[in-house]
Amino acid sequence: MKNNSKKLVIESTTLWDFPTQNYGDKPHGDNKYNGVTPAFIIWNLLQRYTSEGDLVVDPMCGSGTTYDVAIELNRRVKCFDLNIVRKEVIKADARQLPLENNSVDFVFIDSPYSNNIKYSDDKRCIGKISCEKKEFYDELEKVALEIKRILKGNKYFGWLIGDQWIKKKFTPTGFLLYNRLIKHFQTVDIICVTRHNQTSNTNVWHYRARKFNFFLRGFKYLFIMKKVNANSDFQQLF
Numbered sequence: 001m002k003n004n005s006k007k008l009v010i011e012s013t014t015l016w017d018f019p020t021q022n023y024g025d026k027p028h029g030d031n032k033y034n035g036v037t038p039a040f041i042i043w044n045l046l047q048r049y050t051s052e053g054d055l056v057v058d059p060m061c062g063s064g065t066t067y068d069v070a071i072e073l074n075r076r077v078k079c080f081d082l083n084i085v086r087k088e089v090i091k092a093d094a095r096q097l098p099l100e101n102n103s104v105d106f107v108f109i110d111s112p113y114s115n116n117i118k119y120s121d122d123k124r125c126i127g128k129i130s131c132e133k134k135e136f137y138d139e140l141e142k143v144a145l146e147i148k149r150i151l152k153g154n155k156y157f158g159w160l161i162g163d164q165w166i167k168k169k170f171t172p173t174g175f176l177l178y179n180r181l182i183k184h185f186q187t188v189d190i191i192c193v194t195r196h197n198q199t200s201n202t203n204v205w206h207y208r209a210r211k212f213n214f215f216l217r218g219f220k221y222l223f224i225m226k227k228v229n230a231n232s233d234f235q236q237l238f
Contacts, residue, residue: 018040028069095139114171157185
């Protein structure tokens with residue numbers, strides 16, 4: 001394929017490295033959009049956990065990368081966001097989606113990991129809350145409960161999120177969210193997704209990280225989780 005720096009192959013390890021946001025000749029989302037998701041992530045997840053005709057939902061779809069990949073793979077798809085940048089996106093809060101219970105085959109979400117990026121002017125935006133506050137995780141847990149409501153039994157979702165290091169303070173955002181997710185879902189696996197295009201990936205920032213003894217964020221977590229039926233043998237470990 002033209003403009004494709006990585007061959008389209010289903011990932012086989014828990015380390016995913018995507019140098020570019022897009023693949024192929026057609027755009028998937030907008031690579032200039034704040035917090036855009038690498039299309040390869042969604043492609044891999046849909047290949048593994050969905051079939052043609054399945055309903056895929058993205059509650060925080062941004063520029064619509066999930067929509068474009070799902071359509072290309074012949075999946076039905078519904079994308080929601082508080083900030084509408086294209087006609088295919090439905091305006092809705094991820095904590096209250098206009099969908100029936102147990103109606104969705106797969107959910108992907110790339111959520112804010114703090115208030116470091118401006119996603120929307122909407123006061124309801126979770127990305128306006130700092131990850132250093134308990135409220136941030138309370139609101140993300142509400143999103144998780146909404147995913148649990150709409151997802152069919154024994155179906156899967158993927159949640160992409162990063163940690164924060166700011167003003168000499170580290171916040172393990174991913175771990176703190178994961179502690180909420182395992183109350184409601186079974187863990188399938190945890191993937192580390194290499195970060196390439198963040199603004200700190202420059203020689204100046206690498207110099208500062210070494211000089212002042214801190215680490216730049218090199219990866220995001222991708223939590224792959226499963227909604228299990230009430231009569232399953234799934235037991236909480238924590």
